[in-house]
Amino acid sequence: MRYEVSPRAVLAARKQFFQHGRPERPLNALVSEPILRSWQRCADQGLDSAALPRLEPLTAHELRAIAERHERLRRLCRPEIESLYADAMQTGCVVVLTDAEGLILDALGNADFAARAAQVALRPGVLWGESSTGTNAVGTALVEGRPIAVHGGEHYYDPHGILSCSAAPILDPYGQTVGALDLSGPAAVDHRHALGLVRMAVAQIEHRFFDEDFAGRRILRLQSDRALLGTAREGVLVFEDDRLVAANRTGLGLVGADWSALGERQAGELLDHLPRPDGEAHALRGADGSALYARFDAGPAIRQTVVPAPRPLRRVEGPLLGAAEREALARAVRMVAADVPVLIRGETGTGKELAAREVHRLSARAEGPFVAVNCAAIPETLIESELFGYEEGAFTGARRSGRRGLLREADGGVLFLDEIGDMPLSLQSRLLRVLQEREVAPLGGGKPVKVDFALVCATHRDLRALVEAGSFRQDLYFRIAHYTVELPPLRAMEDRGGIVRALWRRLVDDERLTLAEGCEARLAAYGWPGNFRQLAGTLRALAALAEPFLPVEEAMLPPDIVAAPALSVPAEATLDALTVEAMRRALDACGGNVSQAARKLGINRSTLYRRLFHA
Ligand SMILES: Nc1ncnc2c1ncn2[C@@H]1O[C@H](COP(=O)(O)OP(=O)(O)OP(=O)(O)O)[C@@H](O)[C@H]1O
Incomplete structure (x- = not known):
């Protein structure tokens, strides 16, 4: 909860705490209990608040290995990070994703603030766990197991006083903490909505875990307010053989249970009955008689459900096609x-x-x-x-x-x-x-x-x-x-400039971010061995670097795209001719090694032979 206190009062509480131990009333009313608890934990560990925190950032190589290990978490968080990122750009913040220990995996956002945040090591590869970095939103949220905001002087270490951070732990459907999401900005700016945005984003992410882990199984969605069914605020319970096997925090709260209920409690102990599996909302009662609405939907269909976001999510769109x-x-x-x-x-x-x-x-x-x-x-x-x-x-x-x-x-x-x-x-x-x-x-x-x-x-x-x-x-x-x-490879499609433009508009909400003409032409001319997936990834990265009203220039493109020879494709080229042309290029690029070229193209060696040498 946000404590509406002046920074000066927090500093007074801080002084008293660090000089005299836990402050006496009324000073302790100025700092929330979770912050005081955290200060106490850090002090008990012997951390010196006036010193610089001890940092041992990972090397780029180690960070890459860790990031790969957390590929799934990063993928599942991607839509929310993008959504918060647009916000962060405007409010001068950064969005931070960490693993369950508080190690920063990604930090995206306003470049000015990111540079300042990097001075206090709020950047990928640095551990923001409480026991190394003192009281901070990520570390303290992970220890306390709940969302928390830490403003200015509430941070344990003095240099972190420039930050105002809001973080929430991310739990998987079994109650295991898998990471934390954080929105951090300058302490001088009022970020009163930040914690709410982070909580909603985490609720969305936790839903996505269910959609992926339980595709094909029946998931019970419930709420006391019927209108909240189908939103990120609904509760989720998964039963197998009538036994509760997975849940989110809201779902457990609605049936008066906690994580210890997983694997232990039967549906009949939590609800008066289970609804018919017809996808409709039905009225039922919790074990304590409270009125609830619940519906079952089959897993695979859920994978397509778009849960309303705190801010409008991009429309789910079909493929861009010729x-x-x-x-x-x-x-x-x-x-x-x-x-x-x-x-x-x-x-x-x-x-x-x-x-x-x-x-x-x-x-x-x-x-x-x-x-x-x-x-x-x-x-x-x-x-x-x-x-x-x-x-x-x-x-x-x-x-x-x-x-x-x-x-x-x-x-x-x-x-x-x-x-x-x-x-x-x-x-x-x-x-x-x-x-x-x-x-x-x-x-x-x-x-x-x-x-x-x-x-x-x-x-x-x-x-x-x-x-x-x-x-x-x-x-x-x-x-x-x-x-x-x-489905043709991207390099063989017509109007690739139009495709680049359309995909950019799909992926980038902020209309102030644009591609310069030269940059667009380069992207259209590149061969894209990873096709749409690779193009989309590159566009997302460019969007992360883009500044409003400053079109992204060619110079910002990755070197391999700039260095690649442009595909020269006559307008009247047939699909067949384009395919053969792409095969020739791949073969050239692989020094004539057919197996390697076939692998690169993702086709069978014999196909490459047949098309190139017996055409
Ligand atoms: N025609 C398209 N228009 C817009 N986006 C596309 C298009 N094709 C693919 N994408 C995007 O590229 C990514 C990969 O798409 P998808 O998984 O459907 O490809 P795939 O051919 O099934 O890949 P793989 O063979 O590796 O499984 C997705 O993010 C998808 O949204």
Whole structure:
């Protein structure tokens, strides 16, 4: 809670604390209890408030390794950091993301303040845990396990008095602290909304953990105020076999439980009943008789739910497409309606998953779930049980009640099998049987269950070559490749300048930030081996460097983009010619090494051979 006290009064309290121990009344009314507790902890540890904190920043190499280890946290926080970042730019603040120890992973925001903050080491690679850096919003929020603002002289160390910081710990669905989010600015400026913004952002991030961890399972969303269902302020509970297995803080609070309830309490001990799983809000009562509203929604559908943000989030938009691809997707929608499987082919980052989601969104199955399975990302040993489900006790470690499996979760909607070329041969036969018979038999010999889903597959590989090489079943290939949508690499698309402009406007809310013409032309001319994914990442980085009303110049581009020879593409070039041209360039860049060039392009070696040498 914000203590509305003058900086001078805090300094007086500070003086008394550090000279005479805990202040007597009325001084202790000037500093909140959590701050006093923190000062006491730091003093007990022997930290000297008048000295400079001991800092041991990580090397760039160590920081990169840590940042990679926290890739998931950073990814899940990205939309909120971007959203707060726009705010931070205007109010002269920085947004800070730390790991669970308080180590700064990212710090983004106003360049002027960032430079000043860096003087007190508020920058990536530095630990802001309380026991090393004294009382501060990140460290103290992590120790206290709740959001906290620390203003000016409330910081333990004198040099930190220039800061005003608001932070909240980020908890995963099991109550484990995984990091902290912080908004820091100059102490002289009133940041009274900062803590509220940070709390809301963290609530959003914590929701995203559920969407990702429990895709395909039933999640109970509840609130005492019906209007708050579907917002970041709703409570979330996840039950398995009627037992509570995951939750957020609001959800636990609404049913009068705490984290110790996970794995212990049954649904019936927390609520008078569970609502019907029809996606509608139902009235029910908590164990203490309090009135609540709750609804179940199936996991995969939730992955698409856009929870209202404290400030308007960007609209979820479909892929940017050329005319030919737009038509191809429109045809794919008709295929889905006719129960014909669709195969999407394209290099990495060309938007295969985005395109599959678009097909789902435009199809008559839009109300049904969209279940995405990356066959390359699930360990081979797990794919079978993940996809087909299992019966009670089917194997050691199987859950007691068995599992429905993702094929059944996709019932009524669209099943998206990404990287289908990586599916093990044994499972290809099982999948083929499901597609032929339209029923799934769970592992462990359960009764086959009818399923109704539309199938969209994607691959960056040449499936025909895999068939020739014997690693992909020919009959499955014929089954799934009736209709193929080819997504071209970015370098082969027309009007790349327009694409760069459109993507920039999508990714950057602040209209005052623009790209200079020369910079845009460079970006349009670059080859983008990582396609849209890489372009989007570069644009985000440029946006982080951009200043209002100062168009981003070519000089700010990463050196490899500036140094790359421009793609010279005649306006009338065909897609085929462009593809061959891109292949030639890749081969040149790899000194004629076909395997290396094929890897770089994300295609099969034999395809590269065929297209270049037998065209
Ligand atoms: N046509 C597009 N328009 C706008 N954004 C796009 C487009 N295609 C891809 N993106 C963005 O690029 C990123 C990668 O997209 P996506 O995951 O759909 O690619 P993919 O082809 O499935 O990649 P991979 O093969 O590596 O799984 C996402 O952030 C997506 O929003």
